[in-house]
Amino acid sequence: xxxxxxxxxxxxxxxxxxxxxxxxxxxxxxxxxxxxxxxxxxxxxxxxxxxxxxxxxxxxxxxxxxxxxxxxxxxxxxxx
Numbered sequence: 649x650x651x652x653x654x655x656x657x658x659x660x661x662x663x664x665x666x667x668x669x670x671x672x673x674x675x676x677x678x679x680x681x682x683x684x685x686x687x688x689x690x691x692x693x694x695x696x697x698x699x700x701x702x703x704x705x706x707x708x709x710x711x712x713x714x715x716x717x718x719x720x721x722x723x724x725x726x727x728x
Contacts, residue, residue: 649675650703653694657682661690
């Protein structure tokens with residue numbers, strides 16, 4: 649998940665919610681407005697919506713070999 653910078657300057661920052669024993673409950677985005685104390689920290693690593701879309705598309709197009717390796721690994725684990 650990426651920090652997404654919207655056209656109005658708002659940042660959408662990924663946040664995970666976990667249980668007390670560390671299990672993942674869910675992932676979501678929280679909005680951080682300009683002027684928020686954490687805004688500058690997140691701004692440095694933010695991407696525009698278009699940049700995030702391009703990265704996702706590139707990952708989907710270029711991960712075929714990695715996906716094959718993962719599926720082979722998964723099959724070996726299920727066979728064991």
